[in-house]
Amino acid sequence: QEEATKRYMETQRPHAPYLPSNFDFVAKNNAFTSDQLRDIFLTGQFMAVVVGFYAGNTVSLPVDPRQRMSCPKANPSRVFTPEGTVSWGGSCMSIYPVDSPGGYQMTGRTIPIFDALGWKNGFSPSRPYLFQDFDILTYYRVSEEELDVLLADFRSGRYKFEWEDIEFDMAEHNKLLADTAKEVERIRAEQAIAQAEMTKAENESLARWREEKAKNKVDDSTIESMLADPKYTTIDSPVAANVWKIMVEEKQTIKPNQTIAILEAMKLEIAVNAPADQKAAKVERLLVAPGETVNAGAHIALLKFDE
16 A cells, blocks of 8 residues: 555645545544544444445444544545555455456455455355445454454465354344434544635645746647657557656756656566667757646657757
8 A cells, every 4th residue: 555655646646635645534533532433443334335346345344433434535546456455435445356347445454255266265256245234343453464364365265254143132232323323423524624724735735836836837838839849759659547756857968768757656677768760959948747648649748859
């Protein structure tokens, strides 16, 4: 998840209230401390209310109303989220079953809940997903090193999920709802204040981000008029992707086959190079910046041939 966040900040959006820590953002957005949010995951029971969407994606809600919360998704969504990511979006918890794009805020990681071939413990060819509606999920804490071992066990088919048959008592649950109604009302009021503050911070961050992108934008008509002069040419993007790195500077002399930029699309790094027969030229203007999205054929850099 650290790598997913790092890549997101480098190629999609450099700053936001949910960066660099999605976990801390979810806590702040719900008037919890980070420790309180951690306790919710470690002490709470989460009922699966939707199993589907794709690859057995499981959406759950806290059984205890005092532990319920909400938060917005990332804007824009990530192009990559690791399998087994425990996340929060809207009012629901979701577990990413496979590596995939997504915008739910990443709050932790667990064992993947999908086995495409259905041969591992807990799965079958007819049911390659782990959970069913109304299953109750609970978590316990492990270190990153312990999780790496457990993930290796899962991938080799040796991991065994811990199951227990229970009975969900609706009368007891309704009593919990009644007994905690006043406390829940107070929590919701505190959350409303926190969410208004986070919404304000997000709007300010979005406006600043858009201004930063617009500041470096060169008008297309200006570029096209310059290209009418044979002294100028452009280096263009071969595909639709995010700009990850710019490898040259303005006024720098370009060599044949030199890497101008590195794009990123679904974890694939794509080097954009000068032509192998590139004539002597300098970078007149960089037309994109790290974090921007480009379409196929979009201009990345304007070059001026040496006189």
